[in-house]
Amino acid sequence: xxxxxRSWLVLAAIAFVIFAAAAPAVAQQANSVDPNAAAVKEQQLxxxxxxxxxxxxxxxxxxxxxxxxxxxxxxLLHEVYLHWFGTILILGLIALLLxxxxxxxxxxxxxGRSGRTILRFTSVERFTHWMCAVSFVILGLTxxxxxxxxxxxxxxxxxxxxSRWSIMAKYAHDYSSFPFLIGVLVLFLLWVRGNFFTAVxxxxxxxxxxxIGHKHPPAGKFNGGQKALxxxxxxxxxxxxxxGLFLLxxxxxxxxLGMQIAxxxxxxxxxxxxxxxxxxxxxxTLGMEGGFDAMSDGEVDLNWAKQHHPLWVEQELGQARTxxxxxxxxxxxPA
Amino acid sequence: xxxxxxxxxxxxxxxAVGYFILNSIQEPAGLAFATDGARTNPSWSWRTAGTxxxxxxxxxxxxxxxxFVDLRRPNAEPRICSDSQ
Numbered sequence: 227x228x229x230x231x232r233s234w235l236v237l238a239a240i241a242f243v244i245f246a247a248a249a250p251a252v253a254q255q256a257n258s259v260d261p262n263a264a265a266v267k268e269q270q271l272x273x274x275x276x277x278x279x280x281x282x283x284x285x286x287x288x289x290x291x292x293x294x295x296x297x298x299x300x301x302l303l304h305e306v307y308l309h310w311f312g313t314i315l316i317l318g319l320i321a322l323l324l325x326x327x328x329x330x331x332x333x334x335x336x337x338g339r340s341g342r343t344i345l346r347f348t349s350v351e352r353f354t355h356w357m358c359a360v361s362f363v364i365l366g367l368t369x370x371x372x373x374x375x376x377x378x379x380x381x382x383x384x385x386x387x388x389s390r391w392s393i394m395a396k397y398a399h400d401y402s403s404f405p406f407l408i409g410v411l412v413l414f415l416l417w418v419r420g421n422f423f424t425a426v427x428x429x430x431x432x433x434x435x436x437x438i439g440h441k442h443p444p445a446g447k448f449n450g451g452q453k454a455l456x457x458x459x460x461x462x463x464x465x466x467x468x469x470g471l472f473l474l475x476x477x478x479x480x481x482x483l484g485m486q487i488a489x490x491x492x493x494x495x496x497x498x499x500x501x502x503x504x505x506x507x508x509x510x511t512l513g514m515e516g517g518f519d520a521m522s523d524g525e526v527d528l529n530w531a532k533q534h535h536p537l538w539v540e541q542e543l544g545q546a547r548t549x550x551x552x553x554x555x556x557x558x559x560p561a
Numbered sequence: 562x563x564x565x566x567x568x569x570x571x572x573x574x575x576x577a578v579g580y581f582i583l584n585s586i587q588e589p590a591g592l593a594f595a596t597d598g599a600r601t602n603p604s605w606s607w608r609t610a611g612t613x614x615x616x617x618x619x620x621x622x623x624x625x626x627x628x629f630v631d632l633r634r635p636n637a638e639p640r641i642c643s644d645s646q
Contacts, residue, residue: 349564356568357575364572404579405572475587522562 288477300486304493308373312497319501323508330437333514335530343525344542346447351416352524358409364402366500368395373493403470410463420447421456426537436534447538458502465495 278293347355371379371392380388427450430436433443435451443449448456472479472488480488510517516530531539 352564353568353571356565357571360569360572361576398576400583401576401579402572404582405575408575474583522565524564 288482294482296483303490308493312373315497315501319504335516335527336533337529339527340529342528344528344531345524346520346526347524352521354409354412355521357405358413361402361406362503364398365406368399369496371395400474407467414460417456421453423453427453442533444537445535447535455506462495462499466492466499
């Protein structure tokens with residue numbers, strides 16, 4: 227064997243060793259397409275980056291987000307926790323009101339109706355109140371449909387009718403937000419002056435608003451409870467309106483995560499709002515004799531007014547005496 | 562009860578104004594999220610899907626139909642047209 231031949235043999239041996247070492251790695255790469263392993267990698271990616279996002283060529287930049295795992299958290303909140311929260315709050319409140327109704331009963335006008343009435347709310351105030359009320363009922367029912375409709379209504383009316391109703395409800399929800407917001411704004415301007423808390427209201431709260439027992443704490447045109455309701459409605463409206471804007475204009479102000487957060491905030495505030503208004507409706511109708519007159523006719527019985535808003539009656543009658551004697555309260559046929 | 566009835570009418574009127582305001586601000590999804598090169602065909606998005614080729618196209622609902630929730634089927638179009646709109 228010549229020197230040259232020996233050299234070729236050594237080179238060939240080295241080459242064989244190199245290829246032999248490299249071959250298993252290549253073979254391993256070719257066999258590494260394992261769907262399960264790929265899923266693990268994707269999960270790791272999601273954990274690390276919170277979303278999988280690529281590049282696109284259409285203006286719809288939101289479509290570049292391929293996966294957003296926070297959506298699952300949002301779905302859990304929307305489909306599970308929100309249901310529990312809403313059910314417990316709304317049904318719990320209704321149960322409390324029923325218990326209160328059966329234990330305390332209707333809050334009667336002590337001494338009965340006097341037959342004399344006093345103007346409590348003007349036509350403008352009642353119009354604005356009812357505009358808020360009508361639109362709120364639409365908003366509330368259609369909003370509850372979004373959260374609970376799939377569980378409560380769909381099994382009853384079937385998918386076709388539920389789809390149709392839900393489309394209508396969605397549009398009604400969007401458009402009735404306008405009269406509601408305008409109504410609350412006008413009511414705010416009309417009533418804000420009379421709704422600042424004073425020392426009289428502290429006394430009113432200390433007495434429990436006269437709900438328990440038959441003692442009636444002093445109150446002006448609006449008592450402590452009504453003032454609390456007023457400010458809660460104002461705050462609630464700011465909350466649902468600002469969060470609702472993110473939903474009414476999807477992707478205008480924020481991305482999908484922002485909209486998910488806005489939806490949860492919107493729903494939470496709205497459910498609290500609905501519970502608050504249920505209590506308001508109860509006390510304004512079933513719970514108190516003569517209370518509804520304030521919003522139906524605008525005039526309330528003088529005895530009712532003296533019982534629940536004595537400081538306001540004194541003020542009104544005092545003003546009436548100074549401007550026009552014998553005015554202020556007018557006689558009507560007792561109901 | 563006149564303020565109540567007036568409030569009901571006002572709610573509808575203000576809601577209608579809201580409809581037009583929203584429509585003037587927002588673009589239809591078919592235009593907003595596409596380009597000339599990759600345009601979503603609005604007539605398709607109004608759900609011709611489900612109808613056989615050659616079947617009459619669904620007629621998109623008018624503004625007033627949406628507002629008054631009038632989802633009847635004009636021109637005897639197939640039921641899928643109402644269901645999908």
